[in-house]
Amino acid sequence: MRPAPFRPSSAHLFVCTNARDLHDPLGAGCGARGRALYDALKRAVTRGGLVSRVWVSRTHCLGVCPQVGAALAVSPTGGLFTEVDAGDADGLVAAVRGA
Ligand code: FES
Secondary structure, three states: OOOOOOOOEEEEEEEEEEOOOOOOOOOOOOOHHHHHHHHHHHHHHHHOOOOEEEEEEEOOOOOOOOOOEEEEEOOOOOEEEEEEOHHHOOOOHHHHHHO
């Protein structure tokens, strides 16, 4: 093991892409809606030339399980959002770009 070079981001967006069975009592999860949001955020970050400053990662359940859209957590500000959809990507990236 050896340490890796680390350049901290100004913001890190965690998108829930957790998928459950349709009949799961907790709901189907963010699943495909989360994946669509993740892809839209990656495109927005790339378009904005922010790849090294705004990171986007997929994650599992964030505990707020929306019926529409997906859940999103923002670090380091600690914001947690639910019912986020791909159409929100540009606005989210604009909001965190200077964080
Ligand atoms: S499945 Fe996405 S927040 Fe729970």
